[in-house]
Amino acid sequence: MSEKLFSQQLLAWFDQHGRKNLPWQQPATPYRVWLSEVMLQQTQVSTVIPYFQRFVVRFPDIRSLAEASTDEVLQYWAGLGYYARGRNLHKAAVIMAQQHNAAIPENFDALLALPGIGRSTAGAIMALAFQHRYPILDGNVKRVLCRFTAEPDWPGQKNIETALWQLAESLLPERRINAYIQAQMDLGATVCTRSKPDCHCCPLQTNCLGRQTGKPEHYPVRKKKPALPERHCRWLIYRQSEKILLEKRPEKGIWGGMWSFPEINIDMPMDAILARHAVDDMIDLTPIRHTFTHFRLQIIPLLIDINQHDQIETNDNQQWVTITDSLSLALPAPVNKLIQKLNRGVT
DNA sequence: AAATCGGGGCA
DNA sequence: TGCCCAGATTT
Numbered sequence: 026m027s028e029k030l031f032s033q034q035l036l037a038w039f040d041q042h043g044r045k046n047l048p049w050q051q052p053a054t055p056y057r058v059w060l061s062e063v064m065l066q067q068t069q070v071s072t073v074i075p076y077f078q079r080f081v082v083r084f085p086d087i088r089s090l091a092e093a094s095t096d097e098v099l100q101y102w103a104g105l106g107y108y109a110r111g112r113n114l115h116k117a118a119v120i121m122a123q124q125h126n127a128a129i130p131e132n133f134d135a136l137l138a139l140p141g142i143g144r145s146t147a148g149a150i151m152a153l154a155f156q157h158r159y160p161i162l163d164g165n166v167k168r169v170l171c172r173f174t175a176e177p178d179w180p181g182q183k184n185i186e187t188a189l190w191q192l193a194e195s196l197l198p199e200r201r202i203n204a205y206i207q208a209q210m211d212l213g214a215t216v217c218t219r220s221k222p223d224c225h226c227c228p229l230q231t232n233c234l235g236r237q238t239g240k241p242e243h244y245p246v247r248k249k250k251p252a253l254p255e256r257h258c259r260w261l262i263y264r265q266s267e268k269i270l271l272e273k274r275p276e277k278g279i280w281g282g283m284w285s286f287p288e289i290n291i292d293m294p295m296d297a298i299l300a301r302h303a304v305d306d307m308i309d310l311t312p313i314r315h316t317f318t319h320f321r322l323q324i325i326p327l328l329i330d331i332n333q334h335d336q337i338e339t340n341d342n343q344q345w346v347t348i349t350d351s352l353s354l355a356l357p358a359p360v361n362k363l364i365q366k367l368n369r370g371v372t
Numbered sequence: 373a374a375a376t377c378g379g380g381g382c383a
Numbered sequence: 384t385g386c387c388c389a390g391a392t393t394t
Contacts, residue, residue, distance in 0.1 A: 066377075066378055066379075067376085067377050067378070067379095067390080067391070067392085068377095068391085068392085069392085072392095105391095106390060106391050106392085107377095107378095107389075107390060107391070108390090109379085109380075109389070109390090110378095110379090113379085113380085140379090140380085141378095141379070141380090142379085143378055143379045143380085144378090144379095145378065145379090146378075146379085162378095163377085163378075164376075164377055164378080167377095183384090183385075219376085219393085219394080220393095220394070247375075248375090
């Protein structure tokens with residue numbers, strides 16, 4: 026499809042369904058656009074509205090904001106969260122009072138140089154306040170574009186983000202830039218939502234590749250988490266009659282103080298294990314994987330049946346218990362699972 | 373419990 | 384330049 030069609034469809038939808046009566050849209054002065062855009066970073070419209078109203082009554086312009094103390098500004102921010110935004114807002118007001126005649130600079134680079142204003146917010150101010158042709162790429166727009174193109178990669182990836190900025194720029198209309206930017210945000214907020222997008226109401230539905238996949242909510246695709254480092258260990262499951270040998274783990278480290286099977290380094294050779302005692306049988310059981318926050322542990326259990334005459338040296342941290350008794354001890358989940366399996370005779 | 377979000381800050 | 388964080392909400 027042509028870039029022109031995209032903006033035409035979006036603008037036609039905006040005329041019918043867009044939001045035109047938000048507090049910062051009447052009037053959409055540069056100061057009010059700036060304030061609202063900063064408040065809207067990481068905070069949704071319905072939350073922002075009452076804060077915005079109170080804020081502009083107390084600080085109606087850049088000068089009054091710049092002359093206030095940071096503490097008072099933060100009082101009016103209290104409850105919005107992300108207080109660095111409030112501090113940066115005040116800092117920027119002071120800078121604008123000193124360097125820009127207490128006005129919002131009508132210049133992209135000058136905006137970008139102010140604290141709390143990045144590329145997207147600078148673009149929003151240029152478009153919404155000054156009707157200049159700049160794109161934005163906030164969370165809503167990113168989602169709309171990722172769906173529209175069925176972007177297969179995570180949009181946080183540098184090259185994808187670069188491509189999305191380029192796409193956003195290429196789609197800009199020649200006229201009505203402020204309505205168009207507002208339309209993008211509105212579509213993302215009300216139709217092309219993160220979950221359960223309302224594709225049937227979407228002006229872009231016929232050309233949307235995400236919708237054609239049948240799973241628009243799959244876009245944007247999530248960041249693939251880095252593979253967790255994997256560690257290995259071996260558990261020795263000594264079994265004699267109906268009893269098993271458990272060992273209290275050290276207080277520090279994983280599963281501190283809980284009861285587990287004697288654990289040995291995975292590198293210990295089998296003959297070294299064998300040398301410890303005469304055994305009836307040694308059976309490798311199915312490995313167990315257990316995932317922690319920072320690594321994955323693969324446990325190789327070795328079932329060792331001991332006959333009556335074998336002697337296993339135990340220490341103070343170890344005890345022979347029946348399976349029934351073991352279940353009343355503090356057992357890590359994988360130990361519990363393993364005991365249940367033994368109980369059922371599964372290997 | 374995990375993902376999300378725009379900008380700041382740091383190597 | 385590329386990565387991670389803050390800090391709160393949403394799913």
